[in-house]
Amino acid sequence: MAKRRGKPPRIPQLGNHGLDDALHEYATSWSSSEPQGLEALRRATWTQTVKPQMLCDELQGRLLSMMSHMIRPERVLELGTFTGYATACWAEGLADGGMVDTVDVNDELHAIQDTYWELLGITNRIRRHVGKALEVLESEVLFEKDARLFDVVFVDADKEHQRTYVDWAIAHVREGGWIVVDNVLWWGEVLRVMDGSSEDPYATRIHELNECMKGHPDLDNVVLPLRDGLHVARKKSRV
């Protein structure tokens, strides 16, 4: 493997690790397409925001939607709303009366979120919280309207505090509930951390997080090499 230093390239849309884009495209083609409203939201994200590459891609979005349909959650927490695309994917499979709480420090994208959540008919299934995720998690706000633990926590905000977010999630997801963490391969840089050829601080923290989740006595886990990597963990029941 070629040795590479510095920040790894971001590959929009396609975007695994630069190794298997054709397969990724094939998998996307032969999976259900995103609903029209989400396609429009993707377009708006690419034309109206400064870092559209933060958007989850179509295949990943369909997986989140599929997971939501499988779990039928009543409570989902998303850290990192951005334009609300993944929020909408999680909302697709909610149980009747279910709700997605979503947190973002940036309040400048509310107009886009409002437009497309309205178009998708999901506005009443989403509670939006503005603020730094750490502060929101430390406050009681997520339990003011509903005291129940979460069925799913989706971690997709800043990468500096991912470990803290996951620790919080382990404590606040119900037994048998799910923790899903995005960007756990850091565009392949975790491999270079493993072989000692990279000291990238993000990749190092992410690799340590993956190690911690794999070894955690309360979790079963799968690291999916989809796009930039999705870590899916289930909180075990204590019986």
Ligand SMILES: C[S@@+](CC[C@H](N)C(=O)[O-])C[C@H]1O[C@@H](n2cnc3c(N)ncnc32)[C@H](O)[C@@H]1O
């Ligand atoms: C990768 S994007 C989220 C993408 C979104 N979940 C999706 O798939 O469409 C990360 C988001 O985290 C937000 N963010 C960054 N630092 C944050 C923090 N400390 N607290 C809360 N949100 C933060 C950014 O504003 C950005 O919108």
